[in-house]
Amino acid sequence: MSLNRRPRAITIDDVAEKAGVSAKTVSRVLNNEPNVRAAKRKIVMEASQALGYRPNPAARSLAGAKSFLLAHLHDNPVPEYVASANEGIYAACRAYGYFLLPQRVELDAADGLARLDAFLLTARPDAVILTPPLCDDVRVTDTLTRAGIPHASLSAAQNTTAEHVLRHDEHRAARELVEYLLHLGHTDIAMITGPEGHKAASTRYDGYVDALRGSGLEVASPLVEHGDYTMRSGLEAAQRLLVKTRKPTAIFAANDDMAVGALTAALALGLRIPEDISIAGYDDTRLASAVWPPLTTIRQPVSEMARRAAERLIQPDDSQPREEILDFELVVRASTGPVTREQI
Amino acid sequence: MSLNRRPRAITIDDVAEKAGVSAKTVSRVLNNEPNVRAAKRKIVMEASQALGYRPNPAARSLAGAKSFLLAHLHDNPVPEYVASANEGIYAACRAYGYFLLPQRVELDAADGLARLDAFLLTARPDAVILTPPLCDDVRVTDTLTRAGIPHASLSAAQNTTAEHVLRHDEHRAARELVEYLLHLGHTDIAMITGPEGHKAASTRYDGYVDALRGSGLEVASPLVEHGDYTMRSGLEAAQRLLVKTRKPTAIFAANDDMAVGALTAALALGLRIPEDISIAGYDDTRLASAVWPPLTTIRQPVSEMARRAAERLIQPDDSQPREEILDFELVVRASTGPVTREQI
DNA sequence: CTGAAAGCGCTTACAG
């Protein structure tokens, strides 16, 4: 506990003195409060800039009972998803002078909930953004509600206590992807589902079912295998699918990682993709375009959803509806169609 | 700017009253300061626990001139690398009551340096951890040195001002990897190098050169192509290599992403891996084991290096040498050898 | 529209 001290920084009193006003007036100007004459506002701004003044966050927080901290609680196994969300939250935080505290919450650990409590009590974030799978967990949302901490969710958890829900239409996205496969002429389309308890995973399955039914097809249970979002589970599920008497001609995996696992399983069996079997994923992670052939998948605007969630939490606007649904994109690549040079 | 207020929390005075001592004594106990009678220490600890007391970080920071914030400045295009480093830093921060503030610094942006300054002035971290490529950039280290902020580096930047350097031996790792390829019988081993100005990238190249020379081989310039760590650059570099009259039988890429690009290029040309060409990468990211065939690569202990760096910054120990070198691991997979079921 | 005073919850510097 012996980190260096830094020299004394410019304070609000320095600015007040230079501007010839009280500290309170400086505070008003910097916090965009009303009731300051335009002329004074200008003088204060100039004095502040000339001095290179930066308010001390600790002092602001202590006096004002706000921490200016926005926490992002996450436990997604795909680092890229977490990074995308962080990027969006950063953008909003920077604009409003907040800081982002990303925090992994491992609920599977014995002391997972205790650690969450400890984090909330020590860091004292003003608000929290929850990404899947944490937004699906009642223990997390209950904890936040009890602590009186406003929170936003980036997925459509049922009956969530989140004041804000920023999501895309996963049901329609999954349906459109499977409809695309049907359109290509596939009739035996298998699905590798995501982990139980994940709302997003089950919604993607519902989209698959509805797409088949829309084409007058029924869901064949031998064509549905369960995974847990990991590559290995996708690989093993595909191995089970590919030895069945009724082999699928296409596989839709509930995320890209499992789709890559399926791809690997197919290649290892000497199958050609997409000639022998088509494979599609969900999320458009880096993996999706890294593998050969690259994956057809769904792109969701994670960063943008996160940015809007952060903005809503920082600056609540009661006129906005609680839920906002953003556009997704069906990204067609070589794993479900003819391979051309351009698709590399 | 209207986030909810939370009810008043337990303060140091509450604990002092319950324990029948002064606030100063409570402070001493909680900060592990000397000169407190064991009996009093015990009473204070019990009162603190009974009340569920958590010191207010804003008050601690304001009074003590420490922010209890550790910043991780990063700009690595591989989210997984950043996540691994964060994980290690988290572990140390939790143990010492610090908070981690990961911050992306994009120096290519016009206002990149200005944003870095703004971040340091507003967040006021007590110390900073730098990961590649930021630790190689003198503008960053100069900024930190001028601001008097202690910092640690996770790579062997030359003449760095970092008080702590936690790294692995990249030169030896690259050399061992190439020696392994030589051992398999390869003589025409190509390399796809990393971006200029990255110390780590040039060190990996040096290891490649020394391995060849150690076997009495010279570096053939047609076998060296430049990349920038992206998959696309690896793909394009491999395309150039694979149309040459003297084709390599093995390719060593300076990171996994470029190796995956090379893999894709080879597969698109109809080559078999490893029968027609062997490919190896560096870093052992998720990509390395996700692709087919999985990549031979080098694993470096990113999370462990980050954890130690954080511990050193939080609790400096002058008896430690400035530089600490951790072990790496050569991970052999199917991309450089016979494909067996187990290697999936 | 503006300001003087009090206070947020700690640690520092000092006294004993």
Place this chain on the structure above:
DNA sequence: CTGAAAGCGCTTACAG
């Protein structure tokens, strides 16, 4: 070994 006072740099609540 222990404590009373002052102060960190802001915002709140109040007065005018």
